[in-house]
Amino acid sequence: MAVDPDALAKAFVEHYYSTFDTNRNNLLNLYEEGSMLSFEGEKIQGSHNIVAKLTSLPFQHCHHTISTVDSQPSAVNAGMLVFVSGNLQLAGEHHALKFSQMFHLMPTPQGSYYVLNDIFRLNYA
Amino acid sequence: MAVDPDALAKAFVEHYYSTFDTNRNNLLNLYEEGSMLSFEGEKIQGSHNIVAKLTSLPFQHCHHTISTVDSQPSAVNAGMLVFVSGNLQLAGEHHALKFSQMFHLMPTPQGSYYVLNDIFRLNYA
Structure with a gap:
């Protein structure tokens, strides 16, 4: 069965931000x-360094809404490639x-995806 | 001599938007x-279809400023991968x-780059 890439991207995005908003440590996976x-x-490489950065952001609670x-x-x-605004x-x-x-997702041998590239920017008004 | 990828990305971005702002037809290359x-x-594939879309946008003159x-x-x-806000x-x-x-650039046999992936979004306030 062919997987709809847009549906897959949307499912990834929902999973990513709900994990971010509930327990950032779980983004390690x-x-x-x-x-x-x-x-x-700021450039950061490697899963542990990335999650250390995300968990050290100066706020405890946040909520992402996807546009x-x-x-x-x-x-x-x-x-x-997945491009998100919100x-x-x-x-x-x-x-x-x-x-x-933006995320560049790559398949894992287990049939899932991991994040190879991640670029985040706030859009200042 | 190693090429600084950030400098290369910045040079591409300046070239892309100055071409866009002066003669969009030249983006075909x-x-x-x-x-x-x-x-x-809206999803568009192929260089000619892409440039047809960009040249049909409902404005004659524009100017991009990169942030x-x-x-x-x-x-x-x-x-x-190149990610731009502006x-x-x-x-x-x-x-x-x-x-x-965002742009995903791929090298050409001639030592230059072409745009494989291009995703554009306005950021509505």
Whole structure:
């Protein structure tokens, strides 16, 4: 049965942000040692370093709301590019922050995906 | 001599948007038949279809101003991921539009790059 790549991208995005919003430590399973994160221009490599960065962000509670999800095959080794825009609400803050983020997903031998590339930017007004 | 990938990404971005803002038809050289564009959720494939879309956008003159450029190796066939945020000023419009865009660049046999994946979104306030 062919998998609809857009549905797969949407399922990944929902899983990623619900994990982020409930327990950021569990994001460790989604990265590998070769994974790269660019977070507001800061470059971080490797799953443990990436999760250390994400768990050290200066807020305890947050909630992501997704506005758009675009996906394309990356045409290499069954990889998939996922592009997200949305809002990030931090606990205690009045206004939500707008963000854009892209993921390059690569298949695992187990039939799942991991995040090879991750680039995150807030969209300042 | 090693090429600095960030400098290369920045040079590509400057070339892409200056071409876009002066003569969109010349973007044809940056895409190939396997190239994919997602433009505000609309999927278009192939260099000629992509440039037909970009030249049919309902404005004659525009100017892109770049806010941020992030790049990462895509770790496949020397590809490179480029993530851009910026402002798009249309002629006759009072306010600039904010946008985010990602490119997946692949090397050509001639030592240059072409756009394999292109995803564009306006960031509505």
